[in-house]
Amino acid sequence: MQPVSIGLLGLGTVGAEVARLVEDRNGPFATRAGREVVLKKVAVRDRLKSRGLALPIDVLSTDPIAVAADPAVDIVVELMGGIEPARTAVLAALEAGKDVVTANKALLAEHGAELFAAARRSGRAVAFEGAVGGGIPIINTIGVGLAANRFKAMAAILNGTCNFILSSMARSGLSYAEALRQAQRLGYAEADPTLDVDGTDTAHKLAILAQLAFGASVTTSMIPKQGIDTLQSADIQYAAELGYTVKLLAVARDHGDAGLELRVAPRLVRKGSPLAEVSGPDNAIRTVGDPVGSTLISGQGAGAGPTASAVLGDLIDVIVGRAALTARSLALWPEAAPPPRLCSPKDVRGRAYLRFSIADRPGVLGSIAQVLGRHNVSIASVIQHDPGEDDQPDAPVPLVMMTHVASEADLDAALDAIDRLLVVSPPSVRLGVED
Amino acid sequence: MQPVSIGLLGLGTVGAEVARLVEDRNGPFATRAGREVVLKKVAVRDRLKSRGLALPIDVLSTDPIAVAADPAVDIVVELMGGIEPARTAVLAALEAGKDVVTANKALLAEHGAELFAAARRSGRAVAFEGAVGGGIPIINTIGVGLAANRFKAMAAILNGTCNFILSSMARSGLSYAEALRQAQRLGYAEADPTLDVDGTDTAHKLAILAQLAFGASVTTSMIPKQGIDTLQSADIQYAAELGYTVKLLAVARDHGDAGLELRVAPRLVRKGSPLAEVSGPDNAIRTVGDPVGSTLISGQGAGAGPTASAVLGDLIDVIVGRAALTARSLALWPEAAPPPRLCSPKDVRGRAYLRFSIADRPGVLGSIAQVLGRHNVSIASVIQHDPGEDDQPDAPVPLVMMTHVASEADLDAALDAIDRLLVVSPPSVRLGVED
Ligand SMILES: NC(=O)c1ccc[n+]([C@@H]2O[C@H](COP(=O)([O-])OP(=O)(O)OC[C@H]3O[C@@H](n4cnc5c(N)ncnc54)[C@H](OP(=O)(O)O)[C@@H]3O)[C@@H](O)[C@H]2O)c1
Ligand SMILES: NC(=O)c1ccc[n+]([C@@H]2O[C@H](COP(=O)([O-])OP(=O)(O)OC[C@H]3O[C@@H](n4cnc5c(N)ncnc54)[C@H](OP(=O)(O)O)[C@@H]3O)[C@@H](O)[C@H]2O)c1
Numbered sequence: 090m091q092p093v094s095i096g097l098l099g100l101g102t103v104g105a106e107v108a109r110l111v112e113d114r115n116g117p118f119a120t121r122a123g124r125e126v127v128l129k130k131v132a133v134r135d136r137l138k139s140r141g142l143a144l145p146i147d148v149l150s151t152d153p154i155a156v157a158a159d160p161a162v163d164i165v166v167e168l169m170g171g172i173e174p175a176r177t178a179v180l181a182a183l184e185a186g187k188d189v190v191t192a193n194k195a196l197l198a199e200h201g202a203e204l205f206a207a208a209r210r211s212g213r214a215v216a217f218e219g220a221v222g223g224g225i226p227i228i229n230t231i232g233v234g235l236a237a238n239r240f241k242a243m244a245a246i247l248n249g250t251c252n253f254i255l256s257s258m259a260r261s262g263l264s265y266a267e268a269l270r271q272a273q274r275l276g277y278a279e280a281d282p283t284l285d286v287d288g289t290d291t292a293h294k295l296a297i298l299a300q301l302a303f304g305a306s307v308t309t310s311m312i313p314k315q316g317i318d319t320l321q322s323a324d325i326q327y328a329a330e331l332g333y334t335v336k337l338l339a340v341a342r343d344h345g346d347a348g349l350e351l352r353v354a355p356r357l358v359r360k361g362s363p364l365a366e367v368s369g370p371d372n373a374i375r376t377v378g379d380p381v382g383s384t385l386i387s388g389q390g391a392g393a394g395p396t397a398s399a400v401l402g403d404l405i406d407v408i409v410g411r412a413a414l415t416a417r418s419l420a421l422w423p424e425a426a427p428p429p430r431l432c433s434p435k436d437v438r439g440r441a442y443l444r445f446s447i448a449d450r451p452g453v454l455g456s457i458a459q460v461l462g463r464h465n466v467s468i469a470s471v472i473q474h475d476p477g478e479d480d481q482p483d484a485p486v487p488l489v490m491m492t493h494v495a496s497e498a499d500l501d502a503a504l505d506a507i508d509r510l511l512v513v514s515p516p517s518v519r520l521g522v523e524d
Numbered sequence: 525m526q527p528v529s530i531g532l533l534g535l536g537t538v539g540a541e542v543a544r545l546v547e548d549r550n551g552p553f554a555t556r557a558g559r560e561v562v563l564k565k566v567a568v569r570d571r572l573k574s575r576g577l578a579l580p581i582d583v584l585s586t587d588p589i590a591v592a593a594d595p596a597v598d599i600v601v602e603l604m605g606g607i608e609p610a611r612t613a614v615l616a617a618l619e620a621g622k623d624v625v626t627a628n629k630a631l632l633a634e635h636g637a638e639l640f641a642a643a644r645r646s647g648r649a650v651a652f653e654g655a656v657g658g659g660i661p662i663i664n665t666i667g668v669g670l671a672a673n674r675f676k677a678m679a680a681i682l683n684g685t686c687n688f689i690l691s692s693m694a695r696s697g698l699s700y701a702e703a704l705r706q707a708q709r710l711g712y713a714e715a716d717p718t719l720d721v722d723g724t725d726t727a728h729k730l731a732i733l734a735q736l737a738f739g740a741s742v743t744t745s746m747i748p749k750q751g752i753d754t755l756q757s758a759d760i761q762y763a764a765e766l767g768y769t770v771k772l773l774a775v776a777r778d779h780g781d782a783g784l785e786l787r788v789a790p791r792l793v794r795k796g797s798p799l800a801e802v803s804g805p806d807n808a809i810r811t812v813g814d815p816v817g818s819t820l821i822s823g824q825g826a827g828a829g830p831t832a833s834a835v836l837g838d839l840i841d842v843i844v845g846r847a848a849l850t851a852r853s854l855a856l857w858p859e860a861a862p863p864p865r866l867c868s869p870k871d872v873r874g875r876a877y878l879r880f881s882i883a884d885r886p887g888v889l890g891s892i893a894q895v896l897g898r899h900n901v902s903i904a905s906v907i908q909h910d911p912g913e914d915d916q917p918d919a920p921v922p923l924v925m926m927t928h929v930a931s932e933a934d935l936d937a938a939l940d941a942i943d944r945l946l947v948v949s950p951p952s953v954r955l956g957v958e959d
Contacts, residue, residue, distance in 0.1 A: 110672070110815065118672040121853050218669070224816040226669025233668065233846070234653070234661025237545070237553040237836030363822070366801060380545065380829030381659040386821045387798070394815030401672035409849045411668070418556050418844045 092125035093408055096162035098132040098153040098178055099169035100140060103192060106393035107166065107400050108142055118401045122408045130156040157182040164407055166400060167191040176200055183207040188412060190403040192219025192396055198293035198309045201300060205422035214412035216403035221294045222247060222372045224395025225388040226402060231301050232419050238378030240302040242342040244523050247294040249370035249390040250285040251317050251337040253277040256368040258325050259334060265320055277370050287316035288353040295339035295353060300421055303341060305349050305429035314353040324444055324518055327472060327489045333357035334365040338523055348432035357442050357522045434497035440522040441492045441500055445507065446485040446514040453512045454488060464503035466495040485514045527560035528843055531597035533567040533588040533613055534604035535575060538627060541828035542601065542835050543577055553836045557843045565591040592617040599842055601835060602626040611635055618642040623847060625838040627654030627831055633728035633744045636735060640857035649847035651838035656729040657682060657807045659830025660823040661837065666736050667854050673813030675737040677777040679958050682729040684805035684825040685720040686752050686772040688712040691803040693760050694769060700755055712805050722751035723788040730774035730788060735856055738776060740784050740864035749788040759879060759953055762907060762924045768792035769800040773958055783867035792877050792957045869932035875957040876927045876935055881920035881949040888947045889923060899938035901930040920949045
């Protein structure tokens, strides 16, 4: 049998590890691929950068689109990241009749429909295990292992940077800014962490999972999102006092006729529950399906080794021919997809954590409770500590509440009204509880 | 396209749920299979039993081997359990050129080599996701999602009955016998629970996972096993005092040139670690692979719905053609497999929990410590409670120890010597710690 020729686009953190492992002729990758695999062409920005890899110089190219279209290349592995030139290169590969492996969540979340239409036109597959959850084989689990299920709900920790920051805020009482600096020092956050901490990266991944598990063709902008960059350590401490951990969650829940709930937000998870115990840079995905019930899968959500595991798994799938069959069976991002029905706040019900900054005088708790009651929100528990002696007498004091189950629309309206009370310093804090 | 005809062998807990879901023409199973699927023949013991399923009477047969060989049947789904007639029926199906789906761990653990040889001869696949971990897609995770990894270790909770019993012993302080009766009352243990509680069922599943992850062709009898039926609640309480939970674990660990460690035993897992938090009838599998690192997957390890999810996932795999490709790529139970190299106790090192029954007099702790020291076992912590006033003055009192890392061979020799001391009432209790 002829060797399979790979065109690798990108030789950074993940690409270099993939290249190294493809060269290991006696490893499990070689055994399970069952055919010789050669790196035919590798696209980089800088051909002269030293990379600690023994690649012949003529393998390197600075033109990813040419590599993708090169007739000597059988399969294209895109590990550059970003939208362009990744999008054009992937389309070029598909048009030239090649299967594609990519770990590019931004590209799939924004242009999944276009890429999968091109793949169908040419009868090819786009495999993307590395795009969500790093080394955790969540795409394979949902799309193949649990393929016979109707998914009802999903809650997932999909960004290792955020989970690391939240874990250190909870453990060491650090502020968000301090925890971010620590994460950067330890290599768990990039110099510019914006897309991680504002929830965009998690929303990209949720868009992909929503397509896979619920057939919903959403793009990132349709997903209501809140990051961790505005979280205050006080709320993490109060949540802990109430028995909860704060996690940045991607949530999807099927509300039947009312539509699909999708959101990215920091939410309270009860301590001791599996998602609460996922700490540091790990990722985890909890799904609820019928007939399987609840399943959890967790592991390293990023990093060279874990992501290379996912990319090489995809490459085996493509080489042995499974990826093409899976692509046909899943029919992702179908052309005639109706716009997704996303449900409105009145259809979403849950418990909420609230923190108000109130004037320290009698009757305030009562007025807040009254407003909540008027909006059908009932209070399950309250924390109000005695202000310390040193505190300024007129400084606002915190009032923390956990509500019973209420509709999001009612909570919206109640908080709106409360923030207009004279005795409250807006904005009040509100975090949902993931039950 | 022609509909696919299923021959279903067994219409019990799992079989009836599979039959029900195959009949759901609008569910995800039908969509992802992409072809019409019909139940052509169903084998049972008792044709007249009422089953709450609307099956035409002429579909039912009491001859599973005839159903397996019936030319009108395309795919055979074996859900009878036990060795015979399941083995003969599966072989008949493979010889007649049919793919087989089974959830029969006993059959695979004992006759995997024979079945897979027959499958290779006829170019067919045997899919067996339901055989390990119920609804948890662990076969697909190890064999496909993590296919590019070299596995180094695995620790798994694979028997829901045992985990349920251990959870209630830990939570309510019940004795083993009481917890078993409770499990039976609640439907978590069978009338005859022997194969569950003595570790046999877990060893069956470990034999299958050892083949899949390490290519080791072991049968159940090669796996050293200890069940939970001899566990005393005192040890569960002392373990809790030391910060550990006791779990029945299937353990596999690659010791390189020294060979593969395989065992089924109740072991101590540190509280707060993911496996320790798996409670009730759930199952969980933790794997360590290179390059992916540590991954955990958990969910419902038994029951009609979860197991049907696995069986129907396999059926989709077979129907779309993926199962055949996976069978070729994994080459399980290969003919020319050398006998597995299992490592000896001297190569296995770990910490151990020990409980001795000792005479309540001075110097005993010292003599025990001395024997341990002579065998290179050092002590990390000791629990010795004051005997209560009510206790008989001459009754033996418990002495509990946690050791530092020591070799199993040294621990064997030390306990042997200690149990021969006059001040010790044998046998002493020893449980390994899973770190
Ligand atoms: N890192 C992770 O842990 C992780 C985890 C999951 C998914 N991913 C995804 O995997 C992909 C790669 O991530 P990474 O961390 O490996 O990225 P990276 O370290 O920044 O590497 C990017 C590589 O692409 C090359 N490249 C970028 N733009 C190019 C262009 N216009 N033409 C040619 N080459 C170009 C770069 O070349 P030079 O080396 O010459 O600069 C570099 O080798 C991204 O989609 C990312 O989201 C990463
Ligand atoms: N139950 C679970 O949660 C679970 C989980 C994972 C894996 N599994 C595996 O799945 C398999 C089935 O388990 P189950 O719990 O569904 O078993 P079950 O409830 O005992 O059902 C067995 C079925 O097989 C039929 N059967 C048995 N011997 C037969 C024979 N000689 N000829 C024809 N039919 C025969 C029985 O017929 P009658 O109905 O007429 O008696 C019954 O319908 C087993 O291998 C088991 O290990 C089960």
